Amino acid sequence: RLMDALMGVKRGVPGAALPELKQRRVKSAAATAVLEPEPEVPARSDVAADNAVPAPPFWGSRVVKGIGLKEYASWLDEDALFKGQWGLKQARGGPSYEELVESEGRPRLRGLLDKLQTENLLEAAVVHGYYPCVSKGDDLILLDDTGAELTRFSFPRQPRGRFLCLSDFFKSEESGETDVIGLQIVTVGSRIGEATAKLFASDSYRDYLELHGLSVQLAEALAEYWHARVRSELGIAGRDPHSLDGMLRTDYQGCRYSFGYPACPNLEDRAKIAELLRPERIGVHLSEEFQLHPEQSTDAIVVHHPEAGYFNAGGRR
Template identity: 30%
Template structure:
């Protein structure tokens, strides 16, 4: 049996200890597992293009305008927590506690209202006592695309620059729909690429205080608030970056920010459009993230836990997408472009492989 989190263990164990309910649970679990097997198998049967065919069907966007940022290099940002608080998307606080409903309508539910009030009371105290600190940075570098690679020519990337290989969708698309890669949104010459990394520090220490008092509710709430502030920080710094690059007069409504109704994207490395987590190291090096108190684990998870990072694209046609399943030909090509062993690349891209590695 697999349960999503510890809070569901009690119900499952209770059913398993009852003879009749145990049989019902066993039957429903086997049905669910068979459904998941069929779902997985159907995905494996989805037709793929060769990587060259996919590249021939790349997204072709015009590069009539190549905005120039106000500066190149890295700028450190340490905003006031009250500024970040104003940009919090509270919807995800309720999702973290598995409460269903849309914010603010969900506040009509007594449990949700109590949770919201507790969160804000705790946030008041955190800000008053200075328990959290927000530190981040964003930057721009001269860049160009070369095939499916984004090449950073800026001296900050080293004497030979920095090559960021990108992956491309390989599934067969309906007529008129391209096989996308993030490299499609960078011009072959004269363009720029941005990047950012932000973190909220202090949550682990404060949560440990509550855990020592066996107050799990407050410990979990501390971490949830740090996550909300980190996401708000990403929104904050992205707005600053757009103003300094191609939207100097940007003054969006908070609803538009949360709905991502603005020009440009900030895809995170290791997520659907660029699923290789190991590329975070290049971004962290460019931003000198260690000086911000940020780090990466051996599996490239960010520390502290309340951290967000990603690339910044300015092109108005840029959009989020999922690379999805990729074939051995692209994986081999990607390993060559990354100058890494095939087996290592297969390990990082395991969820995306359309084949079983040797």
């Protein structure tokens, strides 16, 4: 009605007028504001410091290529694909989402997975590694084999709540103990990106969106699959759930954090991971804007601490 009235006024329709603005009563900010003192931020949160440190299978980095689709396809988050990437949803009076998944989602998914296999569009590969480390305040210091500083990450700390910081999940420098951190970069390769670009250039937008969305989710599936392998190598996979839903809810020990998210928002830290892991060995490069190319790639730091989980460094967990 508002747009009809607006167009009527613009066209000079006799009697056309915009409706009067409704008056809103807004309480004065001065009357409602309650000043609270800023809490004193501690140097470390209440995260347990007596957890055991697992022994990694090796130190440094290793490359793994030729990972078959069947190894990580089972880790695909179908809801993220169907709802988030493909926009599959129930229309008013139409079939339910579950019915659409069975009639449209999964058949289309099976067809695309077969296409990826037959046309050899996937080049799944991983470069990962384990490094000794210690924490110091908000910093995490990675060490070389002599105990000297290799590189350093600085993470934000929550200003309230539990005052969590990623560095808290590692042994402090003062403890005299050395901890371990996992790093990983995974990719499904550049061929699938080239295939989606061709679809876009030919105006095949639906096919482009479906294949592009699937490629992004396959990269995430590969990252989850490899994170599970890291947990197994560290000997902390005993708490892994038996269902994929439990895995996707991160109902396991430890956590995988990617740069750009609230707990580690600094994208420039990707350059430090790239310097250590040298992802060009699997065809992945870091742009000047600190984006991974090909797009269907992800990086992460892997934390083994039992209390590690996702949190917002700007507020409460």
